[in-house]
Amino acid sequence: EIVLTQSPGTLSLSPGERATLSCRASQSLSSSYLAWYQQKPGQAPRLLIYGASRRATGIPDRFSGSESGTDFTLTISRLEPEDFAVYYCQQYDDSPWTFGQGTRVEIK
Amino acid sequence: EVQLVQSGAEVKKPGESLKISCKASGYSFSTYWIGWVRQVPGRGLEWMGVINPTDSDTKYSPSFHGQVTISADKSISTIYLQWNSLKASDTAMYFCARTPVAGFDYWGQGTLVIVSS
Numbered sequence: 001e002i003v004l005t006q007s008p009g010t011l012s013l014s015p016g017e018r019a020t021l022s023c024r025a026s027q028s029l030s031s032s033y034l035a036w037y038q039q040k041p042g043q044a045p046r047l048l049i050y051g052a053s054r055r056a057t058g059i060p061d062r063f064s065g066s067e068s069g070t071d072f073t074l075t076i077s078r079l080e081p082e083d084f085a086v087y088y089c090q091q092y093d094d095s096p097w098t099f100g101q102g103t104r105v106e107i108k
Numbered sequence: 109e110v111q112l113v114q115s116g117a118e119v120k121k122p123g124e125s126l127k128i129s130c131k132a133s134g135y136s137f138s139t140y141w142i143g144w145v146r147q148v149p150g151r152g153l154e155w156m157g158v159i160n161p162t163d164s165d166t167k168y169s170p171s172f173h174g175q176v177t178i179s180a181d182k183s184i185s186t187i188y189l190q191w192n193s194l195k196a197s198d199t200a201m202y203f204c205a206r207t208p209v210a211g212f213d214y215w216g217q218g219t220l221v222i223v224s225s
Contacts, residue, residue, distance in 0.1 A: 001170070035211030037153075044203055044215035045145075045153065051210060088153055092209060096169035097143075099153040 002026055002091050006100035012108040019076040021103045023089035028070055033093035036065055036074045039102075040085045048087075049074060079105070110134040112142075112204050112216035119222045120194050127190040128219045130204030137185040138162040143212065144178060144189050145203045158207060159187055194223045 003026040013019055023034070032052035037045035047056040049065035052072055062077040076083055084107050089100040115129045130142065143158035157168040161180045168178070177190040189202060202219045205212035 037211075039153075044205075044218055045212070046215075047211045047213050049211075050213075054210075056211070056213060090153075090155070090211065092207070092211060095167045096171070097155045097158070099145075099155060102152045 001096055002029070002094055002098055004089050004091060004098055004100035006087075006089060006103050008103060009101075010104045010106060012106050013079055014108045015079050015081055017079050019074075019079055019083070019105055021074040021076075021087055021105075023072040023074070023100050025070040025072070025091060029091055029093040031093070032067055033091055034065075034067070034072050035090045035092065036063075037088045037090065038083075038085045039088065045088065076105075081107075110206070110214045112206060112214055114202075114204060114216040114219045117220040117222070119224070121225055122195055122223055123193050124223075125190070125192050126194055126221065127188050128202060128221065130187050130189075130216050132185045132187075132206070135206075138182060140206045140208055142180075142187045142204055142206050144176075144187075145205060145212070146172075146200045147203065147218075148200045156189070156202075161185075161187065194221075196223050196225075199223045 005024045007022045034052045036049040039045040052067040053065040064075045066073045086102045086104050088102045111133050113131045141158045144156040146154040156172045159166045159178045180187045204216040206214045
């Protein structure tokens with residue numbers, strides 16, 4: 001089973017700042033099969049990024065994804081008030097399609 | 109408009125059985141796999157498994173294999189998650205979600221299952 005480790009657990013930032021979230025996979029993913037989701041309290045997760053760097057439909061361009069080997073990064077260039085939420089990465093390269101444990105982005 | 113509409117919240121006792129549903133609309137049902145994701149209150153997301161509605165081919169997480177059954181009824185564009193004997197530890201929110209094998213792009217609203225004596 002591929003284990004995804006997200007860091008940090010919590011990120012405290014102010015609106016307008018840049019957020020950098022990390023997701024490390026325990027082994028290589030073929031074809032960059034990694035997605036990022038945003039979840040707000042009481043809501044279902046929302047797909048932000050798939051294929052490590054492709055934005056899902058309707059996702060603002062302040063969200064971007066990148067990869068370097070087994071390290072994946074979600075960057076939010078300038079935090080908007082609605083971006084404060086929990087973010088999860090997920091690999092869909094190999095069954096079971098595991099999730100990371102999440103990173104909470106909170107208002108500083 | 110793509111929609112996944114899940115059945116309502118359930119309160120059950122340990123040992124009881126349960127089947128919750130997820131009805132898809134707005135797209136060709138057989139084209140996309142659909143999966144189930146568990147979220148224990150205050151915790152993270154756990155991938156339970158996915159099903160191909162075309163032939164009911166199913167992949168389970170080892171953590172859930174043998175504990176639940178995922179099934180599909182093509183005639184009514186609905187997938188199911190079933191337990192034969194619930195435990196208190198099954199208390200959670202359960203989400204269904206569609207996958208084009210590029211993440212889960214559309215999600216249901218969630219079904220809260222509470223198991224308590």
